[in-house]
Amino acid sequence: MNENIAESQPSVSELRRDRERAELTERIMDAAREMFVREGYEAVTLRKIALAVQYSPGTIYQYFKDKGALVRAIIRRDSQDLREHLLEEFTLENPVEQLVEMARRYAAWGIAHPNHYRLMLVPPPAWAEQDRELHEHQHTPLERQLLSVLHVVVKNAIERGSLKAKYTEPALVAATLWAGIHGAVLLEIGMATNDRALIGGTDTPFEARFNTLKEVFLDGFLKDEAKPAQ
């Protein structure tokens, strides 16, 4: 044992062990993610996850403290992915256009992955109780991350004088924007999963609702002279 040296270099077997550990961690998360997204949180059992990765149930507990920690780890990673997806390839220097495009990406993602969306953004307070874990390592909940991303862009728009004079507080504007988009996505998800040939055809396609929301927000927030050309 070379404990005498305070922090010695890791041996080759230690390296392999660490790598194998990381790989199994990954395999578990991947299998669990797929099941959570397909069947929802409480329909997925640890035993099924263990079966999928071909280990005994107890083994999972050497990689994740409990079922909640597993789902939280998945959420943490996927939140980061969504966040990067929203910010990807932005060369638009116009913050208003950027906001519209981000909203479009966000909504498209949520509708394409309804269970995933619910998992990350509508946590039943069950697993949120010990969310120390989610907050640590500069990991604020996704909702917060999104708000702070919006905050930056909105602040940019305000500084350029695109918004009406009465909207001076970026946090307020960002929260309003996010509330609208979030509500629209949830409405679409709910209607898509709950309804099969429901009452009279008063239904409207999501595209139309999204555009209405966009119009209203643009008309409501922007100065008349700052509105984009039709």
Add this chain to the structure above:
Amino acid sequence: MNENIAESQPSVSELRRDRERAELTERIMDAAREMFVREGYEAVTLRKIALAVQYSPGTIYQYFKDKGALVRAIIRRDSQDLREHLLEEFTLENPVEQLVEMARRYAAWGIAHPNHYRLMLVPPPAWAEQDRELHEHQHTPLERQLLSVLHVVVKNAIERGSLKAKYTEPALVAATLWAGIHGAVLLEIGMATNDRALIGGTDTPFEARFNTLKEVFLDGFLKDEAKPAQ
């Protein structure tokens, strides 16, 4: 046995039996509602409910088919209550004012009863699978009911010419309004339950967010000459 008469009048003991059945049904629902609202769906066990009403667990199953049916029955009843609360005492003949007041009541109710709100409006797809039950007896899901209430008032506003000319479809406007309010309520609920002294004080009170949403919707939807006096 008086089977010869097709439908005879119920005997006195039958009446008492039916009444007692209805009373116990009520007691179960009341106890369960309180627990669901306080602790959330999956934290409440049938055994605890049975204990609260002082019957054995099996007895519950003579009154409700299973746990999902019980919570669905509660949701059905409370949905009606909320719906009536929103429409209560309306003498306002101005549909725009009515919409604002309804939104205010709705948001206040949701924030005052966060668990109740989530229970009724953000069902994890678990118990929504067999929602035949929720749809029957002209009971559409609450979300639908709210949209149709909004639909009527919005249609009224459109017919009075209060909205900009490009908004001709009440369903579209109603969906947008509801999405915004729903999102705002969920954001408030999430921030209130998740956060205890979080990152920098970028927080805004709900009142301010609600007013911003109101301003934007009024500015966005209404003709300039139809806006209420400040």
Add this chain to the structure above:
DNA sequence: GTATACTCTAAACGCTGTTCAGGAGGCGAT
């Protein structure tokens, strides 16, 4: 070769929702 550290498993625990055979007791008919 022996001791050590680690990983994984099998079994068990207490809990859950749910089912079911059977006891208890009031009711209507004889």
Add this chain to the structure above:
DNA sequence: ATCGCCTCCTGAACAGCGTTTAGAGTATAC
């Protein structure tokens, strides 16, 4: 008054859940 019926309710049981733990098995370190 007695008999059978019908309803309500219970206690025990079942399978499945998340989770814990003692220990077998194996690779590493000395």
